[in-house]
Amino acid sequence: MDTYYIDGKFVSEHASFISVKDIIVLRGFGVFDFLITYAKRPFHLEEHVERLEKSAQQIGLQIGLTHEEICAIVRETVARNPHHRESAIRILYSGGISSDGLNPEGRGILMVLVTQKPESAPHLYTEGAKVITVDAARFMPSAKSTCYLSAVLATQAAKRQGAVEALYVDRDCRILEGATTNFFCFIGERLITPCQDVLSGVTRSVITELARKLYEVEDRDVYLSEVGQMQEAFITASNKEVMPVVRIDAQQIAKGCVGERVKNIMKAFRNYTDSFGQGKARLRLPGSAVGAGHRKEMANLP
Ligand SMILES: Cc1ncc(COP(=O)(O)O)c(C=O)c1O
Structure with missing residues (x-):
């Protein structure tokens, strides 16, 4: 109990x-x-x-x-x-x-x-996940309020369509974030992630810091019309970690399998969480006051 x-x-x-x-x-x-x-x-x-x-x-x-x-x-x-x-x-x-x-x-x-802690099905990480889009946006998106009506409805819609997550698309056709995740995609050489009108995910911040060591990272709006140009995509959240996305609605992302760059990011995240668990590494996350005064356990990544 x-x-x-x-x-x-x-x-x-x-x-x-x-x-x-x-x-x-x-x-x-x-x-x-x-x-x-x-x-x-x-x-x-x-x-x-x-x-x-x-x-x-x-x-x-x-x-x-x-x-x-x-x-x-x-x-x-x-x-x-x-x-x-x-x-x-x-x-x-x-x-x-x-x-x-x-x-x-x-x-x-x-x-x-x-x-x-619940575990997500392992095949979602090896084969990639399907997500859907829903026409919705969160009220006060930077606040994690308990009023999650849109997330409950969106998640149920995703489940009905055999998807793991629903991405909110606003009236300007921007892909914002998932019901309980943040969104990333590779277009060309860049890793792109929406930063406006989204919850500032802690996993998103960690991934952004880790990915910057490997790729060029751009915080910008992502449009639904760009799905066809995406070579790789993934969602992040505390419980899902880094989950590759291979299909958005009916559109397959590139070849429909987990790409090498997402695999590298998953590996970097796993290495980091392993080190974190051992008390060996802790990133200083941008925009956080943590570390300025009251953080005790501080170390740089190995
Ligand atoms: C709307 C929304 N975006 C993003 C996230 C991911 O945040 P984190 O990485 O801090 O778990 C969540 C988590 O529940 C969420 O509800």
Whole structure:
């Protein structure tokens, strides 16, 4: 049985309750973050907590705990679940009680849910995955709010069509990101990834840093009309890591198999997560305050 942290207490998963009057239940008003462990170390925990704090700030939610307190609670919750080979960690902060369902009245609550890390099917990494596109874009895309209606609908649509992910395409026909992933593609010599109107994925930041050592990386809008020019593509997320994409809707990417450059990036990511798990490497990610003051474990890549 898993142990969760709910509003100041460590409790078993079956005894974890929150009020139905919390606006996170009534309206999906809250923020969350998701990460996994490598060798039981939460991967870039500080950046995930930093993103949670930024998400809260963006929706006007005040978190009543410090950055260090949240990190310590997450580490303690992981330690209280030693039966997991690796863990998946959900950190949530609710809007708090709301009698009218619109105005939060008081403090929100912190929840940390630690479960066994799920594994994606290995063939998706060797043969590549199919994704679909959906006409949608997230409201406040840089915030990871618990209001994930578009993601739930998009993911169900993907599943119905035998795809692993749905890419949001906005009214300007830009491919933005997946329902729960960021998107990358190779066009010519360059690795391109959309950076506007997307969630700043922690995996995306790590991949961008690693890939810069191998290829020219460009942050720019990517259009649906460019799919035919893509030679390789992949999606990234904490749980999916680097997943090659070989088909977008009915269009096959190049020869429809996993390309050499994506394989190199997958290998670089695996080497990095192995080193991270051993406590040997930790990248300084751009745009993060982590490392400026409160990061303890800092080392350069080997
Ligand atoms: C909309 C969206 N984009 C991208 C990501 C990937 O983010 P990360 O790499 O930090 O897991 C997620 C993760 O859930 C997401 O929900």
